Amino acid sequence: MRRKIYQVTDKALIKEVLDSTLWGTLALVDGGRPYQTPLNFAYIQSGRSRGEVMFHCSLKGRRMGIVRAGQDDGDGSPGVHAHFSVVEELSLIPSHFTSEDYACNLNQYYISLFMEGRLSEVTDPEEKAANLNILVRKHQPEGRYREITLDDPDYRKKVRGTGMLRLQVEKLSAKFHLSQELKGAALKNMTEALRKRGSPLDKRTLAWIERLG
Numbered sequence: 745m746r747r748k749i750y751q752v753t754d755k756a757l758i759k760e761v762l763d764s765t766l767w768g769t770l771a772l773v774d775g776g777r778p779y780q781t782p783l784n785f786a787y788i789q790s791g792r793s794r795g796e797v798m799f800h801c802s803l804k805g806r807r808m809g810i811v812r813a814g815q816d817d818g819d820g821s822p823g824v825h826a827h828f829s830v831v832e833e834l835s836l837i838p839s840h841f842t843s844e845d846y847a848c849n850l851n852q853y854y855i856s857l858f859m860e861g862r863l864s865e866v867t868d869p870e871e872k873a874a875n876l877n878i879l880v881r882k883h884q885p886e887g888r889y890r891e892i893t894l895d896d897p898d899y900r901k902k903v904r905g906t907g908m909l910r911l912q913v914e915k916l917s918a919k920f921h922l923s924q925e926l927k928g929a930a931l932k933n934m935t936e937a938l939r940k941r942g943s944p945l946d947k948r949t950l951a952w953i954e955r956l957g
Contacts, residue, residue, distance in 0.1 A: 745917055749924040752956075755789070758918050761832055761855055762787035766883060768830035770799065770911075772810050772863070781807065785828070786878045794913040797828055797859065798866075798875045801907040808907050811865055823864030828911055830857040834922070835949040841937040842930050853922050853949055860915040866908035869894055873903050875910075923953050 745751045752758065771780040789795045801807050814824035834853035843849040866872055876892045892899045923931055935953065938946040 745919060750919045750921050752918045752920045757920075757955075758857065758916070759787065759789055761857060761918070762830060763882065765830050765832050768797075768828055768857075770807070770863075771827040771829070772807065772824065774806070774810050779806070779810070784879065784883060785830075786875070786882050788878065794859075794861075794916045796913065797911040798878065799909045799911070800876060800879060801909060803905065803907040805907065807909065808865065811863055811909060823862035823910075823912070826861060826863035826911055828859045828861075830859075831855070833945070834952065835938060835943075835946050837934060837938075841934045842926065855921070855952070856919045858915075858917045858919075859911065859913045861911050861913045863909055863911050866910050869903055872906065872908045873899070875908055876903065876906065920952065920956060922949070922956060924956070 767782050767784050769780050769782050771778065773779065783799050783801075786798045787795055788798060799807075811824055832855040834855065837849075837851040837853060839845075839847050839849040841849075842851075866875065873892050873894055880889065880892065890896065890899075892903065894900050894903060923934060926934055935950060938950055
């Protein structure tokens with residue numbers, strides 16, 4: 745990352761963003777051309793590794809076709825190279841929050857996470873069912889559903905007919921683009937303006953600013 749002041753390496757903060765963000769963008773290469781698509785996902789932290797990202801998809805869709813065509817690309821590792829990005833939108837900062845009339849102070853605050861790794865197909869039905877439960881718990885935290893198991897005839901056929909992809913994360917970088925470059929009166933003026941505007945997004949932005957110190 746070019747500007748290190750925005751870099752965050754705290755695993756707990758990164759996982760918090762991944763657990764609260766509902767979708768991201770998966771990027772692949774298809775026949776020498778870039779291909780990307782927005783997807784719901786679930787992040788699983790695993791021991792000392794950088795974790796895994798799980799996606800569900802069609803068994804016959806374009807994503808699955810790319811993965812199956814490139815499962816063995818000659819380097820001995822399973823899956824295909826992939827990139828996954830997640831963005832949490834925070835407050836838009838108008839230039840007049842920090843300057844009298846200088847337009848270039850217009851700024852957008854955000855959190856962005858970038859992951860690179862190997863994307864492979866999950867074929868074991870038990871593992872697919874377990875990962876589908878993780879996805880449902882994340883996106884429907886209020887519950888009110890039966891757990892997905894292969895013993896349940898209503899789910900058995902659905903699980904077997906659902907595609908599942910796993911991104912084994914090899915590289916992960918996190919950029920928390922907030923107010924790190926502001927000091928003194930400029931920082932005070934900006935945070936006071938956010939409090940005065942007071943939207944839900946502004947309140948969340950202020951909470952992140954306070955947490956990062």
